[in-house]
Amino acid sequence: LSLPTPPARLPYVPHVPPMALLGKVTATTFALERPRCVFDGHADASDAVWLAVAFANGEHSLLRQGTWGPSPQPLSCHLCRAASATFRNPRSRADVPPYKQLPTSRSYMTLETAAAEYSCSAPSPPVLRVGSDTACRDQGRQDPCNGPLPSPGPYRVKFLLMGCRGPKAETRWSEPILLRRAVSPGTIDPVPAHRGSDVVVITSILASLGAVLATAVLGALGAKVWGSLCHHDLGTDAFTRRSYRTHHIPPALPQPLPPGCRCSPPGLCRSV
Amino acid sequence: MAKSDDCVHILQGLLVFGNVVIGLCGIALTAECIYFVSNPHGLYPVLKASENDIYAAAWIGIFVGLALFALSILGIIGVIKASRTLLLVYIILMLITFAFEMASCITAATHRDSLTPSAFLKEMLERYQKSEPANNSDNEFTKTWDELMLQNHCCGVLGPSDWQEYTSAFRDTHNDADYPWPRKCCVLDAQGLPVSLDGCKLGVPGYYNSNGCYDAISGPVNTHAWGVAWFGFAILCWTFCVLLGTMFYWSGIEY
Numbered sequence: 001l002s003l004p005t006p007p008a009r010l011p012y013v014p015h016v017p018p019m020a021l022l023g024k025v026t027a028t029t030f031a032l033e034r035p036r037c038v039f040d041g042h043a044d045a046s047d048a049v050w051l052a053v054a055f056a057n058g059e060h061s062l063l064r065q066g067t068w069g070p071s072p073q074p075l076s077c078h079l080c081r082a083a084s085a086t087f088r089n090p091r092s093r094a095d096v097p098p099y100k101q102l103p104t105s106r107s108y109m110t111l112e113t114a115a116a117e118y119s120c121s122a123p124s125p126p127v128l129r130v131g132s133d134t135a136c137r138d139q140g141r142q143d144p145c146n147g148p149l150p151s152p153g154p155y156r157v158k159f160l161l162m163g164c165r166g167p168k169a170e171t172r173w174s175e176p177i178l179l180r181r182a183v184s185p186g187t188i189d190p191v192p193a194h195r196g197s198d199v200v201v202i203t204s205i206l207a208s209l210g211a212v213l214a215t216a217v218l219g220a221l222g223a224k225v226w227g228s229l230c231h232h233d234l235g236t237d238a239f240t241r242r243s244y245r246t247h248h249i250p251p252a253l254p255q256p257l258p259p260g261c262r263c264s265p266p267g268l269c270r271s272v
Numbered sequence: 273m274a275k276s277d278d279c280v281h282i283l284q285g286l287l288v289f290g291n292v293v294i295g296l297c298g299i300a301l302t303a304e305c306i307y308f309v310s311n312p313h314g315l316y317p318v319l320k321a322s323e324n325d326i327y328a329a330a331w332i333g334i335f336v337g338l339a340l341f342a343l344s345i346l347g348i349i350g351v352i353k354a355s356r357t358l359l360l361v362y363i364i365l366m367l368i369t370f371a372f373e374m375a376s377c378i379t380a381a382t383h384r385d386s387l388t389p390s391a392f393l394k395e396m397l398e399r400y401q402k403s404e405p406a407n408n409s410d411n412e413f414t415k416t417w418d419e420l421m422l423q424n425h426c427c428g429v430l431g432p433s434d435w436q437e438y439t440s441a442f443r444d445t446h447n448d449a450d451y452p453w454p455r456k457c458c459v460l461d462a463q464g465l466p467v468s469l470d471g472c473k474l475g476v477p478g479y480y481n482s483n484g485c486y487d488a489i490s491g492p493v494n495t496h497a498w499g500v501a502w503f504g505f506a507i508l509c510w511t512f513c514v515l516l517g518t519m520f521y522w523s524g525i526e527y
Binding site for chain 1: 363364367370371374377378381382384385386388390391393394397398432433436437438439440443447448449450452470473474475476477480482497501502505508509512515516519522523
């Protein structure tokens with residue numbers, strides 16, 4: 001019994017599509033650029049391409065310990081806690097880790113697609129969406145399930161070309177993909193940062209106008225009361241109305257004013 | 273004598289003219305406030321939700337406008353007849369109306385200030401598509417937002433990413449994978465179905481509405497606030513001058 005040949009390592013690195021798509025990374029899904037022409041030359045008609053998804057946490061300490069070579073690799077396996085470093089390619093389709101085991105085995109494989117769909121000549125949408133199938137999660141089917149991811153990750157992915165006798169080729173692991181984390185709306189502060197100038201202008205001007213009016217009314221009333229006290233010897237009925245129209249009445253002798261009282265406002269006080 | 277007679281006539285003429293303008297402005301204010309209160313843009317449930325009631329200022333404006341009209345007629349009669357009593361009543365009632373209109377202007381300006389995008393965002397996240405509406409107003413709120421997003425081709429307050437950045441009542445009932453944002457944010461065809469559901473979920477430009485609805489809300493709200501606050505302010509400035517002139521005239525009328 002010969003050992004299976006190790007899968008060919010393709011230089012392609014899976015990545016999130018660079019174009020501006022608002023939903024390319026959400027809280028439970030993410031999108032990947034579809035690999036075109038990557039598996040040509042390695043794939044037969046019956047082969048399938050799988051996507052392996054694994055948690056990427058626990059890698060930071062490894063990368064800080066120094067790297068050599070063109071890309072950071074874990075130094076030795078007893079240090080690596082990241083699931084992407086401990087991921088082992090399944091030897092056959094029966095060994096493929098399913099979606100349900102993601103919380104325990106910290107990796108799974110999904111998106112089983114015929115290799116022909118990734119060939120150069122196949123017309124297809126430019127992105128793949130990981131996590132878009134909510135029905136298979138709810139129904140618990142055994143098929144490869146592209147269910148929503150349960151936690152924000154971060155995750156690393158790689159494509160694996162599986163033939164009848166096991167994995168034939170694999171791409172490199174992607175960079176860690178971190179999903180969105182939503183915060184509670186209680187953190188939103190609805191109070192405006194500063195009072196608008198509108199309010200200040202309106203309030204100050206109206207308040208001053210109102211104050212002036214109130215003062216004027218009190219002043220006029222007070223003057224009238226004071227004037228009527230000074231002129232009490234005229235003995236006229238307070239509610240008699242007179243108009244300013246002058247008639248030809250011989251001018252009467254002006255009444256002597258008591259000292260200290262002056263007509264106010266000056267100029268309008270005339271005896272007829 | 274003749275000169276002061278002329279001065280008096282001119283003053284009377286000015287006061288009558290001033291009161292005519294006040295009367296017309298009062299009617300205009302009433303009509304404008306009735307228009308706002310009648311909810312022409314269908315935004316009342318959204319604006320009412322954020323605890324400040326911007327419609328209080330409009331309601332006060334309706335009655336102040338009618339009062340200004342009635343008082344202007346009283347003022348015209350009082351000036352022409354040079355009656356101290358009528359003019360005293362006019363001045364006192366006008367001062368009361370002035371105070372109410374002042375309150376209305378300041379209220380409208382203050383409430384306009386409090387309608388920030390954050391206030392709308394918080395309200396929308398907490399109430400849109402609330403699964404167990406406590407009262408009917410939550411249903412109204414959801415329906416109003418749906419109408420708003422449909423008619424203005426907008427999504428959320430600042431954009432569809434509102435639904436991604438924050439948890440919400442909508443998120444409690446709709447999972448993130450199927451509904452990164454509400455269906456109403458997708459570009460819909462004539463039957464009301466999304467043109468491309470996958471395109472909408474991925475956020476492909478052209479299949480979803482990427483701008484926020486804040487501009488669509490703040491436009492009518494600003495018009496409303498300008499109409500009530502600043503128009504009222506202008507009326508009050510004019511009324512101030514007329515009142516000063518009337519007081520001057522009143523104090524010159526002899527018994």
